[in-house]
Amino acid sequence: MTPSTTFLSCDWGTTAFRLRLVERETLKILAEESSKEGNAATAEAWQQAGQPAKQRVAFYLAVVRQHIQQLEAAVGTALAGVPVVISGMASSTIGMAELPYKPLPFAVDGSDLLTKTIAPTADFPHPVLLISGVQSDDDVMRGEEVQLVGCGFENTPEEQLFLHPGTHAKHVTVQNGQATALKTYMTGEFFALLSTKSILAASVEEGGKLAEGRHQQWFAQGVLESQQANLLHNAFLVRTNDLFRKNSKPENYFYLSGLLIGGECHELLGHLPAGIVLAGEPALVELYGAALRVLGIAHKCPVTTKTAQEVTLNGQWVVLKQHLGTLPTM
Numbered sequence: 001m002t003p004s005t006t007f008l009s010c011d012w013g014t015t016a017f018r019l020r021l022v023e024r025e026t027l028k029i030l031a032e033e034s035s036k037e038g039n040a041a042t043a044e045a046w047q048q049a050g051q052p053a054k055q056r057v058a059f060y061l062a063v064v065r066q067h068i069q070q071l072e073a074a075v076g077t078a079l080a081g082v083p084v085v086i087s088g089m090a091s092s093t094i095g096m097a098e099l100p101y102k103p104l105p106f107a108v109d110g111s112d113l114l115t116k117t118i119a120p121t122a123d124f125p126h127p128v129l130l131i132s133g134v135q136s137d138d139d140v141m142r143g144e145e146v147q148l149v150g151c152g153f154e155n156t157p158e159e160q161l162f163l164h165p166g167t168h169a170k171h172v173t174v175q176n177g178q179a180t181a182l183k184t185y186m187t188g189e190f191f192a193l194l195s196t197k198s199i200l201a202a203s204v205e206e207g208g209k210l211a212e213g214r215h216q217q218w219f220a221q222g223v224l225e226s227q228q229a230n231l232l233h234n235a236f237l238v239r240t241n242d243l244f245r246k247n248s249k250p251e252n253y254f255y256l257s258g259l260l261i262g263g264e265c266h267e268l269l270g271h272l273p274a275g276i277v278l279a280g281e282p283a284l285v286e287l288y289g290a291a292l293r294v295l296g297i298a299h300k301c302p303v304t305t306k307t308a309q310e311v312t313l314n315g316q317w318v319v320l321k322q323h324l325g326t327l328p329t330m
């Protein structure tokens with residue numbers, strides 16, 4: 001294991017931090033660390049520390065360094081010199097260094113994404129490649145562009161859709177080797193707010209899998225009903241389902257999920273792409289795959305599924321390879 005055979009993959013979101021030691025040739029994960037030290041929590045810690053602005057990058061890198069030390073302990077080897085590639089919200093207003101967005105379109109081979117390199121220091125003995133996000137006239141993403149690169153889209157004239165479920169679900173149109181349009185849906189964030197902070201919190205209960213009991217049936221009902229009425233009305237049915245004992249709270253959880261995911265996917269019916277690449281956390285990919293089948297979309301255009309982990313590692317490695325020759329050294 002040497003600096004030239006491995007890299008450190010840092011996927012740093014708003015609420016989660018993930019660091020993986022990865023073998024370059026196979027993209028096999030040799031060791032990994034994760035924590036709740038997302039950029040939001042780190043930005044808060046940074047504010048409280050009251051340090052001068054010029055210390056900001058070092059403050060954030062100290063978080064990364066702590067986790068690298070855990071990885072060093074796990075693999076029993078010093079990792080000094082191993083490059084770190086960081087994507088996600090670390091390049092945002094709440095991250096270590098705010099970088100401008102690359103305006104759409106961008107090449108799906110990652111060659112024109114905006115990046116910043118940071119030279120190794122005695123405190124942080126690793127070259128860093130920080131990858132920035134992408135913007136349209138009215139929308140943005142940070143992190144998902146790297147995952148899109150990791151999908152390996154072919155250069156074809158047919159319109160493909162990159163669908164990334166999550167807190168802020170992204171629908172990105174891909175055509176002729178370029179990502180050309182972007183739309184964010186706050187599906188995951190709305191689900192979290194409704195199911196934990198609203199009156200509906202008392203009517204739903206997390207737990208169980210889609211395939212269990214009548215979960216799939218209630219999820220499908222939510223997807224279908226989302227096509228018929230406004231979410232602002234439909235959401236209240238989650239309460240009345242519970243009041244009238246129509247379903248159990250775990251079934252109602254899947255019903256609410258179906259309402260929101262169905263509402264998001266509704267727009268696809270008006271403009272079907274030639275194919276969909278659905279890439280994200282496996283539990284969400286399963287729900288979205290089910291919603292696309294219920295809506296008949298999966299029967300009309302092929303849906304390929306990928307995990308968030310595989311597309312993140314692929315995408316980061318594709319971009320890192322393009323910068324290896326110019327990364328600063330100690």
Ligand SMILES: O=C(O)C(=O)C[C@@H](O)[C@H](O)CO
Pocket residue numbers: 014092093133140141142143144167168184
């Ligand atoms: O760049 C920003 O400021 C964002 O809010 C982007 C965000 O939507 C991520 O793409 C996913 O959470």
